[in-house]
Amino acid sequence: MSAYFSQILILICIYAIVAGSLNLAFGYTGLVNLGHIAFFGLGAYTSAILTVEYQVPFMAAFFAAGAVAGVFGWVITAITSRLKGDYFALAALAFNFLAVAVFLNWISFTHGPLGIAGVPRPQIFGLKILSPEGYAAFAFLVMAAVFLFMRRLTASRYGRVLEAVRDDALGAEALGKNVFRLKCQCLVASTFCAGLAGSLFAHFIQFIDPYSFYLPDLIVALTILIVGGLASLKGSLAGALIIIIIPELLRFLPIPDHVVGPLRQAVYSAILIGILLVRPRGIFGKVDLE
Amino acid sequence: MEIASAAILPQLIVNGLIAGAMYSLTAAGFSLVYATNRFLNLAHGGIMMVGAYLVYTFFNLAGLNFYAASFLAVICTSLFGGFLFVSVYRPLRQKKAANMVMLIAAAGLAILLEALVTLIFGTDVKQLNFISVQEGWHIAGAIITPLQLVVMAVSAVLLVSFAVFMKYSSWGKLIRAVADNADLARTTGINPYAVQLWSFVIACAIASVAGILIGLERNIEPRMGLGFALVSFASTVVGGMGSLPGAILGSYLIGLAENVGQWILPSGYKEAIWLVMLFLFLLIRPSGIFGTEQGVRQTKL
Secondary structure: OHHHHHHHHHHHHHHHHHHHHHHHHHHHOOOOOOOHHHHHHHHHHHHHHHHHHOOOOHHHHHHHHHHHHHHHHHHHHHHOOOOOHHHHHHHHHHHHHHHHHHHHHOHHHHOHHHOEEOOOOOEEOOEEOOOHHHHHHHHHHHHHHHHHHHHHHHHOHHHHHHHHHHHOHHHHHHOOOOHHHHHHHHHHHHHHHHHHHHHHHHHHHOEEOHHHHOHHHHHHHHHHHHHHOOOOHHHHHHHHHHHHHHHHHHOOOOOOHHHHHHHHHHHHHHHHHHHHHHOOOOOOOOOOOO | OOOOOHHHHHHHHHHHHHHHHHHHHHHHHHHHHHHHHOOOOOOHHHHHHHHHHHHHHHHHHOOOOHHHHHHHHHHHHHHHHHHHHHHHHHHHHHOOOOHHHHHHHHHHHHHHHHHHHHHHHOOOOEOOOOOOOOOOEEEOOEEEOHHHHHHHHHHHHHHHHHHHHHHHOHHHHHHHHHHHOHHHHHHOOOOHHHHHHHHHHHHHHHHHHHHHHHHHHOOEOOOHHHHHHHHHHHHHHHHOOOOHHHHHHHHHHHHHHHHHHHHOOOHHHHHHHHHHHHHHHHHHOOOOOOOOOHHHHOOOO
16 A cells, blocks of 8 residues: 555656646746657656666666756757747647657667666665655655755746746847747756656656657646646646546546546546636636736 | 669659548648637547547448438537537637637647547547448559549548638638638627637538548547647648648648658658658748748737
């Protein structure tokens, strides 16, 4: 039972980081990055390939996962710099599809649809984390560090400038802020955190395949984000807690296993549509979606 | 990597044209919804998928005549589209929801439709089996089956009649007026909400025909909706958002590119080819071939 709770805690930590980092881009800076899960996936693949194929130590692979996701985050912002609003969002979503297409087809590197199995449990400075409880503690530490970083960032003057970019990019530009550079920096920070979460995910599940990083996961992240509220980090934490626990309740109902997957997706998407209709600001949201 | 011989090129071109014929039907509806409602309906492919499953239900499960089943499926899909519009999109718009909210709701709807269809029909692939695979005709080094010709003909006839409808009928004029400027249309006594609803329903009707054709030519599966929605987005970006000829041209260009691209790339990269094409257009000419700057400039309508 303790292992079961640890697993749920690990998932909550991972999705809190994914949704929190999406909040940094979406809620604070107004960059609706619908390709966020691609960066999560890039992190997972980087970490898995480095540790499985090249026997790189876990900590190095962990930070490399963030770095690779961050570099791609920069590339995507640079490519889409002319796009705004829904065009940027769908271009980012298209990037997600592109990433999955590459994961599926670059077989010599990613093993294609078979995925990468046997991703090792982390070993940090000689200490190997084997138990679910140990991993939960580690995931919690990572989540706490990421949220502390984001809290410091968003509470600072720099964070206010990011919010100014969201509310009035033209005005921020007129006041001498380099909006393009701010957007790039924000997306790099956001995707770096998503990459770290990807590494946590890969070493937790110990198996990754391309379809783990598809639209269904984006819906989970968006639902957490919007239920919790835009531009509120504590909202993302609360959202992750609620949204990860709800489908776990389905386990206690007598439903067959093959129904659980699509049912969970249906529940998530219905919650997402429902919250948009009823309370688009979510629980702790400070700003309206634009 | 070995490069395939030039002999297969005509076949790849024919395959590209068939893909373009199917894409153009979903892209036309996607573009129509964007033109009148100003949001990117990511659930459009899902509605097409629902249409395909409805034909499967009426024809294969209920045993109706194929044409009656198709007719019923078109009617039901249109009604279903109207229901989605009235229950989700209209209330959001009435709350002055931004385009982004509409897009996220549409993404949620796309996944909801996929999950519900999976719950009802399962993940396995379905086939209509109305016209069995026949011996193809050899034309200029390519093989084309009668069914594929039917698909292309139906798509062409439907799109030409739709274009005529948009250009000459009074409804078409209303739609174009709202697409051009909804506020101005209101001042002349047009009810933009009704026009937005009707164009959404028309788009769903066309999407259901696309679903039937795709069901005849390929397999039906829950996952097909999202792919088609993104192809529609890519086609309309390439051709020009909100322009009907643009959507059709973009669809054929994408169909051709992804198929002719297999001449040098493995077939698994089909999707990657049009995604890269989409990025190139977004990077170099976001307004597309026929488009205005509208879609890029006005994000908060």
